[in-house]
Amino acid sequence: MAEFKIDRRRFLTAAGIGAAMLPLSGCDAFDSVLGDDAAVRNVLAKANDVTYRVQRALFGDEALAPEYSDSEIRQPMRPNGSTDPQTPEYLKLKQSDFADYRLEVGGLVENKLSLSLAELRNMPSRTQVTRHDCVEGWSCIAKWSGVQLSRVLDQARVKPSARYVLFHCYDSMGDTFTGPQLYYETLDLVAARNPQTILAYGMNGSNLPVSNGAPLRVRVEQQLGYKMAKYIKSVELVSGFEKFAGGKGGYWEDTVGYDWYAGA
């Protein structure tokens, strides 16, 4: 029986070649095809459409994210994104502790609404202790109180042509030629009508702090943090978002290319 033997020198040579190959995995070779709007990147990004369709097909529209006990609130909610908006409109509202705040609900609705914080607080409320998952990878558990978005939508009577909810916000992400670039985000109506999707005005038993989106932010517990618009100015029902801003349905989607569907 022929037995294959290998001497030490041959092995070390082979090992050396192997080791030398590792840095060759140098990954900048792929950078050119992965830039914003590069064709290859756009093809790969279609995987998000698959994820969206599969999750919508397999999972119930009413699926609830896990809720935790109060004892699992072990730290203040970590604020991120905008934490202290400086637009004049927002500063004016903040000065009077949001007494003059009105949530405008418009677009494809039968009944346009303009709701004060008191009116929102007088609607049936929902409180939930949930885990906030940031796209960066961290998680933080906090208690959120607010009114279910579905109740607001029902009151506004959404037209059948509406497919998405577009949030317009007070916080500026930077200046453009036409003025400050205000934050915006969109949700489909399944996410918007989930029982856990609330317009939150309270956090950890107090009023929602400015750093976490006062006076009103949305909670979408089945998706990542960037979908949960803070400092909400108005809610617009739309049939599509292709023509709005960069056309990808959100500030981060348009500027850095995060996936529109963030159920991951």
Added chain:
Amino acid sequence: MTIEQDAVSTIPPKSKRLVYRQSGWTRVTHWIWAISIFFMVTSGLSIFNARPDLYIGQQSGFGFDNAILDINAEQEDNGRIVGVTTLFGHRFDTTGVLGASGDPANPDIRAFPAWATVPSFYDLATGRVVHFFFAWILVATMLVWWVASLFNGHLRRDIVPKTKDLANLPQDVADHARLRFHHTGSYNVLQKLAYAGVLVIVLPVIILTGLTMSPGVDASFPWLLDVFGGRQTARTIHFTCMVLIVLFFIVHILMVLAAGPFNELRSIITGWYRTDDKIEDGEARNG
């Protein structure tokens, strides 16, 4: 692709010791995995760089400490930037690779260095796009492999070690330590354990912990969080499995080089493998 081939009847007459060892299913899935795992690991490191810490539990400790790994950069009193990796409370200077890398005079502050990530520059969004695309490819290939390997017997015959194999373990370890390789129609026990470990344990666990990190999946399968001890523990396990896969890859490549890269590559490309046995001793492999 011809999945079943009669090995004996198709052996070329002049090379009688060539056996048909790898089925089409094994070969095609092998190369799809090779490509997708390369992109999964490199884009995964890109994603990790956005939050270069690993935690235990449901959440990330900001007001308390539940981190087991942290990769960061610090500035020393003399102005020098150093990469510091803290693992289970032990600090290591990892300047040049982890934390701070690239040009020593003007280092990049990033957990994993540019050469290890796709894309090489910091771009969380693109890292995620690449990661999830290849995640679908990997999962689809895994399903194909499982179905094929259950039906054609690859899993039972070639992968899962039998009692007889385990009895050979000491001898096999001794042979590997001496770099003495036996080329037969089937895998040796260390190979079986390595392949079973990756295919039956590590890859399924890395897929499941990946799903556990998805808030959309958690809403429908909250038991995943219980199985893996919370979302942040799942992320830590996901990362650990990646390290195991990289270690497997390094050993795998070294073994291929040591055992004869031409023969090994031929078998995983064409299916034909040259054995040490005479044909009447060697058991030719079908499918």
